[in-house]
Amino acid sequence: MQSRIASILGLKYQPVVLLWSDDKPEQAVEFKPGRWGCVMFSFAAAAKGRQAVFARETYGCWGGGVGLGFGNRYLDFPGGEECFHYFLSCGNKHFEPGKSVAEHLKGPGMEEFCDDFLEGERYLKGPEEVRAFVKNLPIVDIPASYVVLKPLALVKEDEVPKTITFLVNPDQLSALVVLASYGRRTCDNVTMPFAAGCQTIGILSYAEGKRDEPRAVVGLTDISARKNVRKLLDHDLLSFSMPLNLFEEMENNVDESFLFRTTWKSMVG
Incomplete structure:
Protein backbone atom coordinates (compact mmCIF):
# COMPACT_ATOMS: atom_id res chain seq x y z
CA MET A 1 0.00 0.00 0.00
CA GLN A 2 1.37 3.38 -1.00
CA SER A 3 0.54 7.05 -0.46
CA ARG A 4 0.95 9.66 -3.16
CA ILE A 5 0.47 12.35 -0.52
CA ALA A 6 3.43 11.07 1.50
CA SER A 7 5.56 10.98 -1.63
CA ILE A 8 4.61 14.48 -2.78
CA LEU A 9 5.12 15.96 0.68
CA GLY A 10 8.50 14.27 0.99
CA LEU A 11 7.89 12.82 4.43
CA LYS A 12 11.06 11.83 6.27
CA TYR A 13 9.38 8.97 8.11
CA GLN A 14 7.10 6.28 6.73
CA PRO A 15 3.33 6.62 7.21
CA VAL A 16 2.21 4.35 10.04
CA VAL A 17 -0.86 2.16 9.79
CA LEU A 18 -2.80 0.98 12.82
CA LEU A 19 -4.92 -2.12 12.29
CA TRP A 20 -6.73 -4.72 14.35
CA SER A 21 -5.90 -8.40 14.04
CA ASP A 22 -6.53 -11.77 15.61
CA ASP A 23 -3.21 -12.98 14.24
CA LYS A 24 0.01 -11.93 15.91
CA PRO A 25 2.65 -10.79 13.38
CA GLU A 26 6.04 -12.46 13.57
CA GLN A 27 9.15 -10.52 14.57
CA ALA A 28 7.12 -7.57 15.82
CA VAL A 29 8.20 -5.29 18.65
CA GLU A 30 6.12 -5.98 21.76
CA PHE A 31 6.30 -4.93 25.39
CA LYS A 32 6.67 -7.66 27.99
CA PRO A 33 3.44 -8.52 29.85
CA GLY A 34 2.89 -6.19 32.77
CA ARG A 35 5.88 -3.98 31.93
CA TRP A 36 5.55 -0.24 31.42
CA GLY A 37 6.17 1.21 27.99
CA CYS A 38 4.94 4.14 25.91
CA VAL A 39 2.95 3.24 22.79
CA MET A 40 4.74 6.06 21.01
CA PHE A 41 8.06 4.20 21.38
CA SER A 42 6.56 1.51 19.18
CA PHE A 43 4.98 4.08 16.90
CA ALA A 44 8.43 5.58 16.28
CA ALA A 45 9.78 2.10 15.50
CA ALA A 46 6.99 1.60 12.94
CA ALA A 47 7.77 4.97 11.34
CA LYS A 48 11.31 3.67 10.87
CA GLY A 49 10.22 0.42 9.22
CA ARG A 50 9.47 -2.02 12.05
CA GLN A 51 6.22 -3.72 13.06
CA ALA A 52 4.84 -3.47 16.58
CA VAL A 53 2.04 -5.38 18.27
CA PHE A 54 -0.02 -4.89 21.42
CA ALA A 55 -2.35 -7.21 23.32
CA ARG A 56 -4.42 -6.80 26.45
CA GLU A 57 -1.40 -7.82 28.52
CA THR A 58 1.21 -5.85 26.55
CA TYR A 59 -0.13 -2.35 25.90
CA GLY A 60 2.57 -0.73 28.01
CA CYS A 61 0.68 1.79 30.14
CA TRP A 62 -2.86 2.50 31.26
CA GLY A 63 -3.37 5.41 28.87
CA GLY A 64 -1.95 3.28 26.07
CA GLY A 65 -4.46 0.53 26.78
CA VAL A 66 -7.23 3.11 26.56
CA GLY A 67 -5.75 4.74 23.46
CA LEU A 68 -5.40 1.49 21.53
CA GLY A 69 -8.94 0.36 22.33
CA PHE A 70 -8.55 -2.22 25.08
CA GLY A 71 -11.30 -0.76 27.25
CA LEU A 137 -13.12 9.93 25.57
CA PRO A 138 -14.62 7.48 23.04
CA ILE A 139 -13.39 4.50 25.08
CA VAL A 140 -13.96 1.20 23.30
CA ASP A 141 -13.03 -2.46 23.72
CA ILE A 142 -12.15 -3.57 20.21
CA PRO A 143 -13.34 -6.95 18.85
CA ALA A 144 -9.82 -8.20 18.13
CA SER A 145 -6.93 -9.73 20.03
CA TYR A 146 -4.18 -7.43 18.78
CA VAL A 147 -3.47 -3.90 17.66
CA VAL A 148 -0.68 -3.72 15.09
CA LEU A 149 1.43 -0.75 13.99
CA LYS A 150 3.33 -1.08 10.75
CA PRO A 151 4.65 1.02 7.87
CA LEU A 152 2.07 1.68 5.18
CA ALA A 153 4.28 -0.06 2.61
CA LEU A 154 3.99 -3.34 4.55
CA VAL A 155 0.18 -3.49 4.59
CA LYS A 156 -1.12 -6.61 2.85
CA GLU A 157 -4.06 -6.72 0.45
CA ASP A 158 -6.29 -8.50 2.96
CA GLU A 159 -5.51 -6.07 5.80
CA VAL A 160 -7.83 -3.15 6.52
CA PRO A 161 -6.20 -0.17 8.25
CA LYS A 162 -8.16 1.55 10.97
CA THR A 163 -5.98 4.65 10.92
CA ILE A 164 -3.06 6.03 8.92
CA THR A 165 -0.71 8.52 10.56
CA PHE A 166 1.81 10.86 8.98
CA LEU A 167 4.64 12.50 10.92
CA VAL A 168 4.87 16.04 9.62
CA ASN A 169 6.67 19.34 10.05
CA PRO A 170 4.73 22.66 10.09
CA ASP A 171 4.74 23.11 6.29
CA GLN A 172 3.59 19.54 5.69
CA LEU A 173 0.92 19.89 8.38
CA SER A 174 -0.35 23.03 6.67
CA ALA A 175 -0.66 21.17 3.38
CA LEU A 176 -2.60 18.34 5.00
CA VAL A 177 -5.00 20.71 6.73
CA VAL A 178 -5.76 22.31 3.36
CA LEU A 179 -6.12 18.96 1.59
CA ALA A 180 -8.48 17.63 4.29
CA SER A 181 -10.89 20.45 3.39
CA TYR A 182 -10.37 20.36 -0.38
CA GLY A 183 -13.55 18.42 -1.20
CA ARG A 184 -15.64 19.65 1.73
CA ARG A 185 -18.09 22.49 2.33
CA THR A 186 -17.00 22.87 5.93
CA CYS A 187 -13.86 24.32 7.50
CA ASP A 188 -13.52 22.20 10.66
CA ASN A 189 -12.14 19.06 9.05
CA VAL A 190 -9.09 18.76 11.30
CA THR A 191 -9.16 18.60 15.09
CA MET A 192 -6.34 19.00 17.62
CA PRO A 193 -7.73 17.63 20.91
CA PHE A 194 -6.15 17.48 24.35
CA ALA A 195 -5.28 13.79 24.53
CA ALA A 196 -2.47 11.30 24.90
CA GLY A 197 -0.37 10.68 21.81
CA CYS A 198 -1.67 7.12 21.50
CA GLN A 199 -5.28 8.26 21.81
CA THR A 200 -4.95 10.56 18.80
CA ILE A 201 -3.71 7.72 16.56
CA GLY A 202 -6.15 5.27 18.15
CA ILE A 203 -9.58 5.75 19.69
CA LEU A 204 -10.08 9.38 18.66
CA SER A 205 -9.38 8.48 15.04
CA TYR A 206 -11.50 5.32 15.35
CA ALA A 207 -14.39 7.57 16.37
CA GLU A 208 -13.79 9.90 13.43
CA GLY A 209 -14.06 6.94 11.07
CA LYS A 210 -17.71 6.53 12.08
CA ARG A 211 -18.66 10.07 11.08
CA ASP A 212 -20.26 10.89 7.73
CA GLU A 213 -17.46 13.37 7.15
CA PRO A 214 -14.54 12.17 9.26
CA ARG A 215 -11.94 14.62 10.47
CA ALA A 216 -8.20 14.22 10.76
CA VAL A 217 -6.67 14.27 14.26
CA VAL A 218 -3.47 16.16 14.97
CA GLY A 219 -1.41 14.70 17.79
CA LEU A 220 1.97 14.55 19.49
CA THR A 221 0.92 17.62 21.42
CA ASP A 222 1.08 15.32 24.46
CA ILE A 223 4.12 16.59 26.37
CA SER A 224 4.86 13.19 27.93
CA ALA A 225 4.76 11.49 24.53
CA ARG A 226 7.04 14.15 23.04
CA LYS A 227 9.50 13.60 25.87
CA ASN A 228 9.42 9.86 25.29
CA VAL A 229 10.17 10.05 21.55
CA ARG A 230 12.46 13.09 21.43
CA LYS A 231 15.55 10.86 21.05
CA LEU A 232 13.84 8.72 18.40
CA LEU A 233 12.26 11.33 16.12
CA ASP A 234 12.90 14.91 15.02
CA HIS A 235 11.80 17.60 17.48
CA ASP A 236 9.63 19.61 15.07
CA LEU A 237 7.11 16.89 14.19
CA LEU A 238 3.42 16.44 14.90
CA SER A 239 1.24 13.49 13.98
CA PHE A 240 -1.65 13.72 11.53
CA SER A 241 -3.98 10.74 11.80
CA MET A 242 -6.78 9.78 9.42
CA PRO A 243 -9.34 6.99 9.46
CA LEU A 244 -9.15 4.97 6.24
CA ASN A 245 -12.12 6.67 4.60
CA LEU A 246 -10.60 10.13 5.02
CA PHE A 247 -7.18 8.92 3.86
CA GLU A 248 -8.77 7.57 0.68
CA GLU A 249 -10.71 10.80 0.15
CA MET A 250 -7.56 12.88 0.46
CA GLU A 251 -5.56 10.57 -1.80
CA ASN A 252 -8.26 10.83 -4.46
CA ASN A 253 -8.14 14.63 -4.33
CA VAL A 254 -4.41 14.99 -4.95
CA ASP A 255 -4.32 15.42 -8.74
CA GLU A 256 -6.37 18.59 -9.11
CA SER A 257 -5.24 20.18 -5.85
CA PHE A 258 -2.83 22.93 -4.87
CA LEU A 259 -0.03 20.38 -4.51
CA PHE A 260 0.90 20.99 -8.16
CA ARG A 261 0.54 24.77 -8.10
CA THR A 262 3.25 27.37 -7.71
CA THR A 263 2.50 28.38 -4.10
CA TRP A 264 3.08 24.89 -2.74
CA LYS A 265 6.00 24.26 -5.08
CA SER A 266 7.67 27.41 -3.73
CA MET A 267 7.39 25.95 -0.21
CA VAL A 268 9.33 22.82 -1.12
CA GLY A 269 11.66 24.20 -3.78
Whole structure:
Protein backbone atom coordinates (compact mmCIF):
# COMPACT_ATOMS: atom_id res chain seq x y z
CA MET A 1 0.00 0.00 0.00
CA GLN A 2 1.37 3.38 -1.00
CA SER A 3 0.54 7.05 -0.46
CA ARG A 4 0.95 9.66 -3.16
CA ILE A 5 0.47 12.35 -0.52
CA ALA A 6 3.43 11.07 1.50
CA SER A 7 5.56 10.98 -1.63
CA ILE A 8 4.61 14.48 -2.78
CA LEU A 9 5.12 15.96 0.68
CA GLY A 10 8.50 14.27 0.99
CA LEU A 11 7.89 12.82 4.43
CA LYS A 12 11.06 11.83 6.27
CA TYR A 13 9.38 8.97 8.11
CA GLN A 14 7.10 6.28 6.73
CA PRO A 15 3.33 6.62 7.21
CA VAL A 16 2.21 4.35 10.04
CA VAL A 17 -0.86 2.16 9.79
CA LEU A 18 -2.80 0.98 12.82
CA LEU A 19 -4.92 -2.12 12.29
CA TRP A 20 -6.73 -4.72 14.35
CA SER A 21 -5.90 -8.40 14.04
CA ASP A 22 -6.53 -11.77 15.61
CA ASP A 23 -3.21 -12.98 14.24
CA LYS A 24 0.01 -11.93 15.91
CA PRO A 25 2.65 -10.79 13.38
CA GLU A 26 6.04 -12.46 13.57
CA GLN A 27 9.15 -10.52 14.57
CA ALA A 28 7.12 -7.57 15.82
CA VAL A 29 8.20 -5.29 18.65
CA GLU A 30 6.12 -5.98 21.76
CA PHE A 31 6.30 -4.93 25.39
CA LYS A 32 6.67 -7.66 27.99
CA PRO A 33 3.44 -8.52 29.85
CA GLY A 34 2.89 -6.19 32.77
CA ARG A 35 5.88 -3.98 31.93
CA TRP A 36 5.55 -0.24 31.42
CA GLY A 37 6.17 1.21 27.99
CA CYS A 38 4.94 4.14 25.91
CA VAL A 39 2.95 3.24 22.79
CA MET A 40 4.74 6.06 21.01
CA PHE A 41 8.06 4.20 21.38
CA SER A 42 6.56 1.51 19.18
CA PHE A 43 4.98 4.08 16.90
CA ALA A 44 8.43 5.58 16.28
CA ALA A 45 9.78 2.10 15.50
CA ALA A 46 6.99 1.60 12.94
CA ALA A 47 7.77 4.97 11.34
CA LYS A 48 11.31 3.67 10.87
CA GLY A 49 10.22 0.42 9.22
CA ARG A 50 9.47 -2.02 12.05
CA GLN A 51 6.22 -3.72 13.06
CA ALA A 52 4.84 -3.47 16.58
CA VAL A 53 2.04 -5.38 18.27
CA PHE A 54 -0.02 -4.89 21.42
CA ALA A 55 -2.35 -7.21 23.32
CA ARG A 56 -4.42 -6.80 26.45
CA GLU A 57 -1.40 -7.82 28.52
CA THR A 58 1.21 -5.85 26.55
CA TYR A 59 -0.13 -2.35 25.90
CA GLY A 60 2.57 -0.73 28.01
CA CYS A 61 0.68 1.79 30.14
CA TRP A 62 -2.86 2.50 31.26
CA GLY A 63 -3.37 5.41 28.87
CA GLY A 64 -1.95 3.28 26.07
CA GLY A 65 -4.46 0.53 26.78
CA VAL A 66 -7.23 3.11 26.56
CA GLY A 67 -5.75 4.74 23.46
CA LEU A 68 -5.40 1.49 21.53
CA GLY A 69 -8.94 0.36 22.33
CA PHE A 70 -8.55 -2.22 25.08
CA GLY A 71 -11.30 -0.76 27.25
CA ASN A 72 -11.05 1.57 30.24
CA ARG A 73 -7.64 0.63 31.56
CA TYR A 74 -7.64 3.63 33.90
CA LEU A 75 -9.52 1.26 36.20
CA ASP A 76 -6.22 -0.65 36.55
CA PHE A 77 -4.21 2.44 37.52
CA PRO A 78 -2.66 2.17 41.02
CA GLY A 79 -5.46 3.12 43.37
CA GLY A 80 -8.02 2.96 40.58
CA GLU A 81 -9.50 5.60 38.32
CA GLU A 82 -9.91 8.09 41.18
CA CYS A 83 -6.16 8.15 41.81
CA PHE A 84 -5.61 8.65 38.09
CA HIS A 85 -7.84 11.73 38.24
CA TYR A 86 -5.48 13.19 40.85
CA PHE A 87 -2.34 11.93 39.06
CA LEU A 88 -3.15 13.79 35.82
CA SER A 89 -4.00 16.95 37.73
CA CYS A 90 -3.00 18.17 41.19
CA GLY A 91 -1.46 14.98 42.58
CA ASN A 92 -2.35 12.48 45.28
CA LYS A 93 -0.34 13.94 48.15
CA HIS A 94 -3.46 15.54 49.72
CA PHE A 95 -5.79 12.68 48.73
CA GLU A 96 -5.71 10.19 51.59
CA PRO A 97 -6.43 7.02 49.55
CA GLY A 98 -3.77 8.10 47.08
CA LYS A 99 -1.21 8.75 49.80
CA SER A 100 -1.71 5.20 51.06
CA VAL A 101 -1.24 3.79 47.55
CA ALA A 102 1.96 5.81 47.10
CA GLU A 103 3.58 4.04 50.05
CA HIS A 104 3.54 0.80 48.05
CA LEU A 105 4.89 2.30 44.82
CA LYS A 106 8.40 3.06 46.01
CA GLY A 107 11.27 1.10 44.51
CA PRO A 108 14.09 1.18 41.96
CA GLY A 109 13.08 2.97 38.78
CA MET A 110 9.86 4.28 40.31
CA GLU A 111 11.16 7.67 41.42
CA GLU A 112 9.76 9.74 38.54
CA PHE A 113 6.39 7.99 38.55
CA CYS A 114 6.09 8.34 42.33
CA ASP A 115 6.85 12.05 42.08
CA ASP A 116 4.18 12.50 39.40
CA PHE A 117 1.76 10.34 41.37
CA LEU A 118 2.08 12.54 44.46
CA GLU A 119 2.68 15.97 42.91
CA GLY A 120 0.58 15.44 39.78
CA GLU A 121 1.40 15.83 36.12
CA ARG A 122 -0.80 18.96 36.23
CA TYR A 123 -2.03 18.64 32.68
CA LEU A 124 -5.52 19.50 33.94
CA LYS A 125 -6.48 21.76 36.85
CA GLY A 126 -8.12 19.22 39.13
CA PRO A 127 -9.66 15.75 39.41
CA GLU A 128 -13.08 16.98 38.25
CA GLU A 129 -11.57 18.17 34.97
CA VAL A 130 -9.86 14.81 34.53
CA ARG A 131 -13.08 12.97 35.32
CA ALA A 132 -14.81 14.95 32.57
CA PHE A 133 -11.91 14.29 30.18
CA VAL A 134 -12.14 10.51 30.71
CA LYS A 135 -15.94 10.58 30.42
CA ASN A 136 -15.69 12.31 27.05
CA LEU A 137 -13.12 9.93 25.57
CA PRO A 138 -14.62 7.48 23.04
CA ILE A 139 -13.39 4.50 25.08
CA VAL A 140 -13.96 1.20 23.30
CA ASP A 141 -13.03 -2.46 23.72
CA ILE A 142 -12.15 -3.57 20.21
CA PRO A 143 -13.34 -6.95 18.85
CA ALA A 144 -9.82 -8.20 18.13
CA SER A 145 -6.93 -9.73 20.03
CA TYR A 146 -4.18 -7.43 18.78
CA VAL A 147 -3.47 -3.90 17.66
CA VAL A 148 -0.68 -3.72 15.09
CA LEU A 149 1.43 -0.75 13.99
CA LYS A 150 3.33 -1.08 10.75
CA PRO A 151 4.65 1.02 7.87
CA LEU A 152 2.07 1.68 5.18
CA ALA A 153 4.28 -0.06 2.61
CA LEU A 154 3.99 -3.34 4.55
CA VAL A 155 0.18 -3.49 4.59
CA LYS A 156 -1.12 -6.61 2.85
CA GLU A 157 -4.06 -6.72 0.45
CA ASP A 158 -6.29 -8.50 2.96
CA GLU A 159 -5.51 -6.07 5.80
CA VAL A 160 -7.83 -3.15 6.52
CA PRO A 161 -6.20 -0.17 8.25
CA LYS A 162 -8.16 1.55 10.97
CA THR A 163 -5.98 4.65 10.92
CA ILE A 164 -3.06 6.03 8.92
CA THR A 165 -0.71 8.52 10.56
CA PHE A 166 1.81 10.86 8.98
CA LEU A 167 4.64 12.50 10.92
CA VAL A 168 4.87 16.04 9.62
CA ASN A 169 6.67 19.34 10.05
CA PRO A 170 4.73 22.66 10.09
CA ASP A 171 4.74 23.11 6.29
CA GLN A 172 3.59 19.54 5.69
CA LEU A 173 0.92 19.89 8.38
CA SER A 174 -0.35 23.03 6.67
CA ALA A 175 -0.66 21.17 3.38
CA LEU A 176 -2.60 18.34 5.00
CA VAL A 177 -5.00 20.71 6.73
CA VAL A 178 -5.76 22.31 3.36
CA LEU A 179 -6.12 18.96 1.59
CA ALA A 180 -8.48 17.63 4.29
CA SER A 181 -10.89 20.45 3.39
CA TYR A 182 -10.37 20.36 -0.38
CA GLY A 183 -13.55 18.42 -1.20
CA ARG A 184 -15.64 19.65 1.73
CA ARG A 185 -18.09 22.49 2.33
CA THR A 186 -17.00 22.87 5.93
CA CYS A 187 -13.86 24.32 7.50
CA ASP A 188 -13.52 22.20 10.66
CA ASN A 189 -12.14 19.06 9.05
CA VAL A 190 -9.09 18.76 11.30
CA THR A 191 -9.16 18.60 15.09
CA MET A 192 -6.34 19.00 17.62
CA PRO A 193 -7.73 17.63 20.91
CA PHE A 194 -6.15 17.48 24.35
CA ALA A 195 -5.28 13.79 24.53
CA ALA A 196 -2.47 11.30 24.90
CA GLY A 197 -0.37 10.68 21.81
CA CYS A 198 -1.67 7.12 21.50
CA GLN A 199 -5.28 8.26 21.81
CA THR A 200 -4.95 10.56 18.80
CA ILE A 201 -3.71 7.72 16.56
CA GLY A 202 -6.15 5.27 18.15
CA ILE A 203 -9.58 5.75 19.69
CA LEU A 204 -10.08 9.38 18.66
CA SER A 205 -9.38 8.48 15.04
CA TYR A 206 -11.50 5.32 15.35
CA ALA A 207 -14.39 7.57 16.37
CA GLU A 208 -13.79 9.90 13.43
CA GLY A 209 -14.06 6.94 11.07
CA LYS A 210 -17.71 6.53 12.08
CA ARG A 211 -18.66 10.07 11.08
CA ASP A 212 -20.26 10.89 7.73
CA GLU A 213 -17.46 13.37 7.15
CA PRO A 214 -14.54 12.17 9.26
CA ARG A 215 -11.94 14.62 10.47
CA ALA A 216 -8.20 14.22 10.76
CA VAL A 217 -6.67 14.27 14.26
CA VAL A 218 -3.47 16.16 14.97
CA GLY A 219 -1.41 14.70 17.79
CA LEU A 220 1.97 14.55 19.49
CA THR A 221 0.92 17.62 21.42
CA ASP A 222 1.08 15.32 24.46
CA ILE A 223 4.12 16.59 26.37
CA SER A 224 4.86 13.19 27.93
CA ALA A 225 4.76 11.49 24.53
CA ARG A 226 7.04 14.15 23.04
CA LYS A 227 9.50 13.60 25.87
CA ASN A 228 9.42 9.86 25.29
CA VAL A 229 10.17 10.05 21.55
CA ARG A 230 12.46 13.09 21.43
CA LYS A 231 15.55 10.86 21.05
CA LEU A 232 13.84 8.72 18.40
CA LEU A 233 12.26 11.33 16.12
CA ASP A 234 12.90 14.91 15.02
CA HIS A 235 11.80 17.60 17.48
CA ASP A 236 9.63 19.61 15.07
CA LEU A 237 7.11 16.89 14.19
CA LEU A 238 3.42 16.44 14.90
CA SER A 239 1.24 13.49 13.98
CA PHE A 240 -1.65 13.72 11.53
CA SER A 241 -3.98 10.74 11.80
CA MET A 242 -6.78 9.78 9.42
CA PRO A 243 -9.34 6.99 9.46
CA LEU A 244 -9.15 4.97 6.24
CA ASN A 245 -12.12 6.67 4.60
CA LEU A 246 -10.60 10.13 5.02
CA PHE A 247 -7.18 8.92 3.86
CA GLU A 248 -8.77 7.57 0.68
CA GLU A 249 -10.71 10.80 0.15
CA MET A 250 -7.56 12.88 0.46
CA GLU A 251 -5.56 10.57 -1.80
CA ASN A 252 -8.26 10.83 -4.46
CA ASN A 253 -8.14 14.63 -4.33
CA VAL A 254 -4.41 14.99 -4.95
CA ASP A 255 -4.32 15.42 -8.74
CA GLU A 256 -6.37 18.59 -9.11
CA SER A 257 -5.24 20.18 -5.85
CA PHE A 258 -2.83 22.93 -4.87
CA LEU A 259 -0.03 20.38 -4.51
CA PHE A 260 0.90 20.99 -8.16
CA ARG A 261 0.54 24.77 -8.10
CA THR A 262 3.25 27.37 -7.71
CA THR A 263 2.50 28.38 -4.10
CA TRP A 264 3.08 24.89 -2.74
CA LYS A 265 6.00 24.26 -5.08
CA SER A 266 7.67 27.41 -3.73
CA MET A 267 7.39 25.95 -0.21
CA VAL A 268 9.33 22.82 -1.12
CA GLY A 269 11.66 24.20 -3.78
